[in-house]
Amino acid sequence: MMSLNKKFTALQIAEVAGKARGAFVSLTLDDLSAGEVVIQTHYSSVNYKDALAATGTGKVMRRLPCVGGIDVAGVVAHSDNARFKIGDEVLVTGYDLGVAHDGGYAEYVRVPAAWVVPLPTGLSLFEAMALGTAGFTAALAIHRLEQNELRPDSGKVIITGATGGVASLAIQMLAQRGFHVVALTGKDCEHDYLRGLGAAEIVSRQQLVMGSRALEKSLWAGALDSVGGETLAWLTRTMQQDGCIASFGNAGGIELHTTVLPFILRGVKLLGVDSAATLMPLRLQIWQRLSSDLYPKQLEKIVEQVHFADLPQVFPKMLAGKQRGRVVVAIQAVR
Ligand SMILES: NC(=O)c1ccc[n+]([C@@H]2O[C@H](COP(=O)([O-])OP(=O)(O)OC[C@H]3O[C@@H](n4cnc5c(N)ncnc54)[C@H](OP(=O)(O)O)[C@@H]3O)[C@@H](O)[C@H]2O)c1
CATH class of the missing domain: 3.40.50.720 (NAD(P)-binding Rossmann-like Domain)
Known part of the structure; x- marks a missing residue:
């Protein structure tokens, strides 16, 4: 089991002057929502809902404070569930992630095993979040x-x-x-x-x-x-x-x-179409299709990668309808 006291960076959404706002904070694993699987995040992404949530624009958040980010892809760092072992490459999208359960804008994410999708064969962690x-x-x-x-x-x-x-x-x-x-x-x-x-x-x-x-x-x-x-x-x-x-x-x-x-x-x-609540059998089928017949062959053309530190600048641009394509966030410590 990794140390519960190790500090890491997260973009947490909290209430400031009556409005939800995202800000970088330092957390430990002990601060995160409960779950059987701890993921060391490699990438997250930016969706319209993330932009609404982090800027307090829409009533998206169902719990505050809460780490933002409705998508995560990374490597299992700890598992209390027999289906996942340390080192497995996995992804999570939707459910309560980033709105009522601490989300993907953090170096570590802890989630229920029932939300975790094994990385489909043929996709990299980066591609998983370019799709997200x-x-x-x-x-x-x-x-x-x-x-x-x-x-x-x-x-x-x-x-x-x-x-x-x-x-x-x-x-x-x-x-x-x-x-x-x-x-x-x-x-x-x-x-x-x-x-x-x-x-x-x-x-x-x-x-x-x-x-x-x-x-x-x-x-x-x-x-x-x-x-x-x-x-x-x-x-x-x-x-x-x-x-x-x-x-x-x-x-x-x-x-x-x-x-x-x-x-x-x-x-x-x-x-x-409600992606967040899609049940696991259909979810696995859709991810399987994303890695095969529905894989977009020009994926790299539409993806921009941003450093975690620059993530807050993406949200207003997206809400103004000025963003194009997908934004992948490379998650690492922000000093
Ligand atoms: N139901 C679900 O499960 C689910 C999942 C994902 C996303 N969504 C929703 O789907 C929508 C798109 O998500 P996204 O992540 O693709 O967002 P996005 O990258 O920001 O794309 C939204 C696009 O809509 C157009 N647009 C923006 N403001 C507009 C306005 N006021 N009037 C008309 N068109 C406008 C713009 O395209 P142009 O400039 O090219 O017109 C913009 O690029 C969002 O509403 C999001 O919340 C729902």
Whole structure:
């Protein structure tokens, strides 16, 4: 058993003047949430939810203080569970990690064994976090759409918030599988980036005319939505017969104002995607797919690595919608 007194760095979110705020602190293992498995963190990542949590922007945190970071990949440093032994490479995403259980923005993380996923064969710890919750969500959304009969010959698939982490990964995964991918983005300077990932068409958010009829011209066989709000409402109105939408994001709002007409006159399906609560059998299946048929072949093109000390600078950029692709955090001591 490693020493309980050894000090290490963590980005802890605590209440400051009535608002949740992230700050570097020095902790010992004894300070961390309980669990059977201690992981020495190699990498974590930055998801939209992490940015909301660390800046106190959304009511994401369910416990304070709490170490942030909803993703972690590293090596088992201690295990009280027979399924894991010291030195095993593992990852954890979601569950309560980083919102109600001390998370991945720390040199050590202690979690229940039931949350731990063995690193899939063929993935490195870095790649596991380049994918992270974002990649898992993209793959889960695609898995759900395919379960609902979406095929490359069904028609066009649109991805909103296209330069974001989940969307940048989903574009690659779908393009590789032969889908005609349409990217909806607010960043007119990133059209080449999106084409490079495999988008066949780009729609500019600034030039998009959404209309207001209950049913607009039918355009999409499938949709993956990072944005919510008016964008998701527009998607419901523009899906083709039996079209299928995977709703996972709220970067543009949480409300949804639409009518039942897309559902009862076009058979549109609205599928909710919740990565954090995915049960372990499906979770393992999705990670298996991420390391094989859904592995995005241009992963390195969309990933930026930041030092732990520079992590706080990423959050406001992400909330302002100015970040592109994925950010992996190399976790080491911050002095
Ligand atoms: N349900 C789940 O399990 C799950 C899992 C992961 C993520 N999510 C959610 O999915 C969304 C995307 O996550 P992410 O990690 O990919 O975040 P991200 O990297 O910040 O991507 C979000 C993208 O949405 C677009 N966007 C931002 N603000 C917008 C606005 N006000 N109106 C319209 N578009 C806007 C931007 O893309 P463009 O500039 O290209 O338009 C931005 O890059 C977030 O809402 C996140 O909370 C949910």
